[in-house]
Amino acid sequence: MAARAIFLFGLAAAGQAAPSMKDFHRTCQGEKTTPEQLHFNYAGDRGMTISWNTKAKLEFPAVRYGRDRWLDQIAFSEVSVTYPTSTTYSNHVFIDGLEPDTEYSFSVLCADENDHHRFKTSIAPGNPRPYTFAFIGDLGTMGPLGLADYGQEDALSPGEITTMQSLGQFKNQFEFVWHDGDLAYADDWLKEERNGFLPNTTTEGGAAVYEAILNAFYNEMAQNITMDRPYMVGPGNHEANCDNGGSGPYTDSICMEGQTNFTGFRNHFRMPSAQSGGLENFWFSWDSGLVHYIQFNTETDFPDAPDLPGGSGEENAGPFAPNGTQIEWLKRDLASVDRKKTPWIIVAGHRPWYVDDSKCDSCQTAFEPLLLEYGVDIALFGHKHFYERMTPIANNTPDSKGLNNPSAPWYIVNGAAGHYEGLSSVDTPYENYTVKAIDTVYGWSRFTVHNCTHITQDFIASANGTVLDSATLYKNHDGCKF
Ligand SMILES: [Fe+2]
Incomplete structure (x- = not known):
């Protein structure tokens, strides 16, 4: 049978003959x-x-x-x-x-x-076929190098189904998984070692543990889900370097070459930036059916980005492109969306600015104006280790229409997938835009794109698959026929 060679990543340019x-x-x-x-x-x-x-x-x-x-x-x-x-x-x-x-x-x-x-493969843009996708944030390795059923706050119950396993159980329902930053938590090795959770580990031996956590995480993900469903990822602060922003007396000066500046993350993935004019795994977009998806980068590459050298996140990473490149790309990408084909725009960045905990103000300044200018429908975030669903909101003011054809984006934070650090508490009293918050269980979000007017988001408890929150957004997109 004839074999067709496809030349990419420079091989064709090199003019080499096809290997047999x-x-x-x-x-x-x-x-x-x-x-x-x-x-x-x-x-x-x-x-x-x-x-x-x-x-x-x-x-x-x-x-x-x-x-x-x-x-x-x-x-x-x-x-x-x-x-x-x-x-x-x-x-x-x-x-x-x-x-x-x-x-x-x-x-x-x-x-x-x-x-x-x-x-x-992805559904052709404009094809109105309904479908579902999974969204997760802040997922680390499970077991003795990460989230276990012993020795930590918010430990799993013995035999508890993890988020990875839950995704595997539900995979026949969805088309792809979108992981919005903080993968593996390899940089938690220092915290784990200092807490005595890794009793045979020394700080000097940390570099090997860091790599062991990455390998364990990606293998667990493969066994449960990523060898069966497309895995789309974006950058989070835990990809930046080896020390999780410093821990105790340590700073990122203890990180060996290879464990700084998002190196592992840049090696491990090839997100579709080449196809969307973006940059590596940092910012890019893709279409599927009635939705245009955008991943943007809240860590580096905009003014006062938290992970930049001197930034609030103390991660000392990036920038990865000349000043203004990411924002210019985002504007260009949003402007080029054919809303007749993909009436929905769903974006994701790692650090939220609407959330009942520390907010990323510089992210809001950089990104919110474009989300409003181009009528983004849904904005997704992680970083905070809980689930929080907001009402649609613009410039800190809730949209009076709620989910009934709002003009503002609908904001959801879900960083509850689970890792060594466990869950965080939602601050109370809630902000006036918070509709539902859950901070006691690990879970993931299931989005169902019904048609060009309705999308439903369910928060699924990983342990037992129950739906703990569900809401549907209605949008009357111009020219919507499906
Ligand atoms: Fe994070």
């Missing part, structure tokens, strides 16, 4: 090239990026794929990257020319012969 299957398999070296940490993400209307890690570098990361089990096509790249302190290489292969809303089987290089997986 023999060339590919020659690079397999047993355990060193066994795939782990498998995940994939949307990459444009007809693309998918497949990513996995190996202990050794792959000369030509490759993916065989097809509409049936014969996997008659192949895509490859030269992207097998690592960084100081990492114990693995991140391999990324972009596949283009796929049919929208279509399932494909695939297998990555050096996997067992029968280790086939399936992905489904």
Whole structure:
């Protein structure tokens, strides 16, 4: 059967001949090239990026794929990257020319012969088919390196279903998972060590623990959900460096090269910034069905961003582009949305500015004017370790229409997915824009895009799958026919 090579990530430009299957398999070296940490993400209307890690570098990361089990096509790249302190290489292969809303089987290089997986491409923009997606914030590794059922505040009950497991149980309901920053919590190793939770760890040995947490998290995520559903991610402060903003007498000066400046996060993912004019995994957009999705970056790359050197977050990271680049991109991206095709715009950033706890004022100054100018429908955030649903709000004033065709964006904070630090308390009394707050259970959000007028958000308790809060937004979008 004919194999079609797809040249990307510089291989075509280099003018090299397509490697043969023999060339590919020659690079397999047993355990060193066994795939782990498998995940994939949307990459444009007809693309998918497949990513996995190996202990050794792959000369030509490759993916065989097809509409049936014969996997008659192949895509490859030269992207097998690592960084100081990492114990693995991140391999990324972009596949283009796929049919929208279509399932494909695939297998990555050096996997067992029968280790086939399936992905489904995004729904074509404008297709009114209803669908559901999952939204999470602030999810760390589970078990002895992170959130366990012992030795910490808000520990899991023995046998409690975690958010990862809950997503796995519900995966047949949704198309993709959107993780709005704070992944793995590898930088909590210092806190865990100082608290005696990691009794055999020293500060000097922390760099290895940091990498062990990242590997554990991405493997758990793969086993539960990311080898089955697209995994879209954005940056949070816990991706910035090794020390979680300093802990006790320590500052980020203890971080080794490779564990600063979002390095692991930049290596591990290839979000669709190339397809949307964005930047790496920091800001980008994609479409699916009736929705245009935007991930923006509340950590660096705007005035007084908290993670910049000297910023309030003490993370000493970035910037990653010249002054003004992110905001200019966001404006351009919002202006280019064809609301006839994608009447809904849903955005996500990590740090909220409407929330019953410390607010990110510089984020509000940078982003809210554009959200209002371009009629963003829903704005999602994490960072605070609880669930809080606001009423639509603009410039600190609740929209009098509530969820009944408001002109202001609807704000939801959900950073309750779970990690070593547990949950936080919502400050009381609540702000006048807070409708519902839950700060005692781990959970995730399920969004259902019904049509061009209605979207429902449910907060799901991970432990038992119950819906603890549910609300539906009605918007009378111009020209809406579905
Ligand atoms: Fe955070």
